[in-house]
Amino acid sequence: MIKPLRKRHFQAWSLLALLIPVGIIASYISIRKPSSDKLLQPATVKELPFVFREIEKDNYLILIRRNENASQYQLQWINKTVLTVPTATIFKAPLHSTDISEGELIGRIEARGNYQFAIDSSFNKGDFKLIVYDFIHKQIIDTIKF
DSSP states (O other): OOHHHHHHHHHHHHHHHHHHHHHHHHHHHTOOOOOOOOOSSOOOOOOOSEEEEEEEOSSEEEEEEEOTTSOOEEEEEEESSOOSSSEEEEEEEETTOOSGGGOEEEEEEESSOEEEEEEOGGGGSSOEEEEEEETTTTEEEEEEEO
């Protein structure tokens, strides 16, 4: 090897001797932490004490609960049997509504379980209906009038 080639060779290896450890450290730092198992559904909260309204169907029981001074309301959905759809959403809609576009999303329920959703005081009036909607197949499963 001639002298200028040896000099270039030394420079290249010196540069690599610095860049390789820096690259290893940078790639180690950039590793993302594994995501924890987070549910899309909020954790189950304590039931409010007073049942304000109750509707019982073959497959489920719907309770509207409130606290002592009627400042908080809660919708409790209890599946008696396993739903035929794996996931469904509950919408609150006006009585004249025929689809979910005019509705307000309350929450998501799955095939089995007991679910509580915090709701507002507009459930105090009886001028609404609940629509159970299957968002996978994009169809209304059931309509519950209050």
